[in-house]
Amino acid sequence: MVEEELVVFAMARGLAPNEAMVLPALFEKAADEVGMSVRGLISSATYSNEVGEYLAKVAREVARKL
Numbered sequence: 309m310v311e312e313e314l315v316v317f318a319m320a321r322g323l324a325p326n327e328a329m330v331l332p333a334l335f336e337k338a339a340d341e342v343g344m345s346v347r348g349l350i351s352s353a354t355y356s357n358e359v360g361e362y363l364a365k366v367a368r369e370v371a372r373k374l
Contacts, residue, residue, distance in 0.1 A: 321364035
């Protein structure tokens with residue numbers, strides 16, 4: 309389930325709960341922009357340092373603005 313995969317990503321990247329809350333929308337938008345499935349992008353971000361760190365950084369920045 310996508311929600312469980314997002315939890316794994318959030319935990320692996322050390323995201324706080326308020327940062328993890330933005331992940332569903334962030335991954336949907338990012339997946340659409342790069343032409344991937346949401347599940348495929350979550351997998352890439354969870355197991356690729358570069359992609360994962362970038363998306364975690366974006367999640368932190370977005371959460372800070374909320």
